[in-house]
Amino acid sequence: MPFDPQLPFTWRQARDEGIPQRALEGTQYRRLVSGIYVAAAPPGKDGARSRSAIAYIEARAALLVAGPHAFLSHHTAARLYGAIVPDVPVLHASVAPGRRRSRHREVVVHQSRRSPATFRGLRITTPEEVFLDLATHLSLVDLVVLGDSLVKRERTTPERLVTEMQQATGHGIHPARRAAALVRTGVDSPMETRCRLLRVLSGLPELETDVRFYGDRDELLKRLDAGDRPTRTAVEYDGRQHIERKDQWEADIGRRETFENEKWRIVTLVSKDIYVTPGLTVERLAHIFRQRGIHVGPLRDEWQRHFPGRPTAAEAKSA
Template sequence: MTLNEGRPFLRSEARHLSDGQLRRGYRALFHGVYVRHRTPVGDLELAEAALLVAEQGSYVSHHTAARLLGAVAPDHPDVHVTSRRLRVKGAGLTGHRAKAEQQVVLWRGIRMTSPVQTFLDLAHCLTLVDLVVLGDSLVRRRRTTPDELVSATRARRGPYSRLARRAAALVRAGVDSPMETRLRLLIVLAGLPEPEVDHRVHDDGGTLLRRYDLSYLPFRLIIEYDGRQHAESDEQWLSDIGRDEALDDEQIRRLVVVSRDIYSTPANTLARITRAMRRAGMPVPRLRHEWRRHFPSRSGDLALPA
């Protein structure tokens, strides 16, 4: 191996370097694995380094595979490696034992679990909401489709298989962000009608005019998540004004939800949504209790009936 390539390497492959040279010119990624100081280290380099200390035939998986795929999963400080016999050990590494028929692919030179397999594996680690966020993000990055996830989970048996099947059934195409997923799930888990995702309005020439995150267009109601604290530019501000005027012309009610509405005051948010639904003439069922498990309220939130 040529150390000038800037790739991770084992200490045993660089016996020509003294300990002093190693300290001055290189840094340790894991015990016994080094890389040049000036080499940028991201998820790909960490995955490559982790596989150097794992047994032959190992592959990265779980949170690490999700990050390499550009998907959204909760942060985890370790690199996750799956091995057939021995679990990888060491600071910064989490090991998993391989299961029968796990799907492994080569991704940018790294052996890792396939997108569908990554979804199935993380069903053992994530909540329902985080698993749907993962699925929506895999679909958004065109790594898989909702139908592929549903098909893969249909025959799944064993621990967490029911969770995987339910999460797969809730994955949708066209979801723009993790917070949009959470907003949709707050609505659905409360037992309210599921909104249409990613409705697009085009002009006669096919040019995209507007996109609605979540909508009930037969009732002229749209619900959108806004992650901005203010207009990002004059152009964006003018675009928002034009869109709002178009909605007014079409007599469409736009209900905007921000981060705290989901994380801090979900009960108040559901009250706003149900109120808007009733005003739009929608039938509103009695709320189910399940949303409370996934969206805990903080002090000052409204108390809604189950």
Template sequence: MSSPTVLAPFRLCDVDGGPSVLRSMRRRHRMLFQGVYVDRTVALTTELLARAALLASEPDSYLSHHTAARLWGAVVPDSPDVHVTTPGLRSKKHGIAAHRVKAGQRVVTWKGLRVTAPGQTFLDLAHRLGLVDLVVLGDSLVRAGRVTVDELVELTAGRCGPYSTSARRAALLVRKGVDSPMETRLRLLIVLAGLPEPTVDHRIHTRDGVLLYRFDLYYAAARHIIEYDGKQHEKDRQRRSDILRDEQFDAWRLRKVVTVADDIYGVPGQTLSRICRAMREQGMTVSTLSDEWRRHFPSRGDDVSNPG
């Protein structure tokens, strides 16, 4: 190899030439992993780092866990390393998280990369993620069109071994039509508190089939909407549209609770109190809440409201 493709990572050991050529290569390229380089002008994407990590790994290795999830367009917590499953002993290389091959793992080829299949990625991460993050992963895999809810449920049913129970429970909580990870978290806050599960992605159309409104979460019988607002009404036009929409909701006797990030990450207890109060106002019966939500949604010190 005398001249590596500019946009592709390469191993320095594959470059032909003497010491002066190698010194020049090092000046014009950045090292991604030990012995693996890329042109300094190339953007470091998940796909590029994945290709480089496989070059730095032993043959028959494949991408897995967090890296596989990101390649499939799913949402997982940040990880500083590229995750590679490798046969034999796991080598320790800076920037690469190595995992051992497990019997029965399903591996496919995507854009020339060997990577765990979407459902297999979900199973593998059941060992690494908590319930909420695992459902976020499942919802986002479904949204990306990589797997269906039924396929995840079937894949996890009847499995045994460590974390199989977690995988099954998470799969049963995955839903189609979830628009964002925060919508997943909001729904799970409600469900893990023991409240009835609202309908996801409820839509109202005109008689001609034109979409009028989309509700994140909805209790149809009680006419109760729960939404996550990630935009914070940054534009006046959007704010005016929301005001007109809310006036229409008032005319329809719809009750709406709007949440933002801090309502879920900071004061989930107060958020549940608001939701329960709105439920009662809409005629719903609210029983004593389960405390399970507290395990998954830690509160700040000022979250003093008692949601029950």
């Protein structure tokens, strides 16, 4: 294959192509991991690489280090599929048992009996195998975020995840089965997942996910993150991006007024409600649900292990 600096290449390949070390260390190239480089993205906003392109480049770098028999797995495979996983400082690949494993401090090479699939021309574990492999690396919430994002990218379905986890065995199967049962269709963001899991783990009603309203010609008119149609009660997450763009802000105002005219009660959650004061959020939602006629059973405290919260500035001063 002809040398292409837009794809990852080794230090030796650079030397063979006459690229000096000082050039590799300059602005023309980017170091991916030790000994592996790629041409830098063109300057300027328009020249920045997309998240998908970065995932592909990092995936090729992992395979370049791991060797010709390797395949992508774990976090690196998840990112190539376009799914959401926490940032980690290393890339991941796997090889079959008995194959030589590369020792590289920035590329972890696992042993795996998986039969790899192919995606974007690269050998990789299936989305369901990625989900199972990461069950021992991620928290329950992050694992459900992964599952929801795999479904959003149409790499799998909630039903397929549940079926695959029920049939699978081995390390991590119990958290994987529980997380698979909590994966849903129609989730737009990780924060929507976190809002839903705060309700579920506290014993509050889950509500219908991705509530959609269609017109006479089956055209989508509007949607809500989660809601209860009989009582016209909804819970939505509102991120910072919604107020940074004027057109989005104005559209949200008009949309909210439409729902209010139809007697909907929309409870809006922001980052602080999930990360800083989740306990108050549970109490607030329970109160509003009861007011609106939604049955709320006994609350549970499991949410505290997954949403520990942080003290507010006032609480920190009084502690």
